[in-house]
């Protein structure tokens with residue numbers, strides 16, 4: 001059995017970049033065809049051996065909890081109207097894992113949001129997934145499994161990173177790398193959204209594997225970039241931190257262009273509509 005079986009998905013952001021949609025619905029419910037992105041995150045956890053998932057949600061956006069809560073009446077209705085396949089599908093969604101919800105009262109940074117899960121997480125190591133970052137590793141291990149495997153080798157907290165183009169470093173938490181061994185990189189420091197002189201082009205892309213010492217670090221972290229309690233700033237206070245250069249294609253689903261690209265890529269991969277979409281794209285002048 002894996003040494004890591006808990007994860008936190010942070011889905012309590014404002015989603016400003018996707019207004020007006022996000023006025024009423026959280027951006028994690030944006031569907032890639034018929035599948036909300038948060039279901040991809042939960043499936044990534046389950047495929048990585050995680051059984052207990054905490055989802056941090058905003059008080060005024062109850063749809064994520066509704067989506068994952070079992071509705072036996074609706075299942076019965078679907079069966080009675082000849083749609084057993086859909087009944088199975090919605091049952092699958094609500095029985096995938098043990099899912100717990102934590103309601104976040106104010107949007108003051110992902111460090112603050114994560115801290116609200118402290119008591120539920122106890123002493124165990126856990127994965128953190130940022131709801132914006134959809135990472136697909138077609139035919140290979142999900143990014144969360146890659147981090148868990150790396151953790152079982154190095155036994156230190158880890159950040160999932162990939163290199164980004166130099167002009168994009170100002171959008172991310174950027175690490176200062178130390179010794180590199182294969183995909184494992186020693187972290188000598190980190191800066192949240194460096195305006196200039198980034199310490200590298202290794203960007204944190206929404207996956208972390210952390211231990212309980214992060215909570216003491218958050219307690220000692222003052223508001224940083226954007227006047228928010230930044231997880232990046234708290235991570236710099238951890239004794240021994242590593243990064244893992246994961247394999248997979250990452251989409252920022254809070255960005256309109258990347259959301260459309262994710263939709264196209266994943267539509268093309270589907271057996272039911274993929275061939276028709278491919279033909280359609282070819283036909284566009």
Ligand code: G1P
Pocket residue numbers: 110130132133171172173174192193203204205206230231232
């Ligand atoms: C957050 C983190 C940042 C990370 C990014 C990845 O920033 O603070 O370190 O690189 O997610 O998506 P946000 O995009 O929420 O401003």
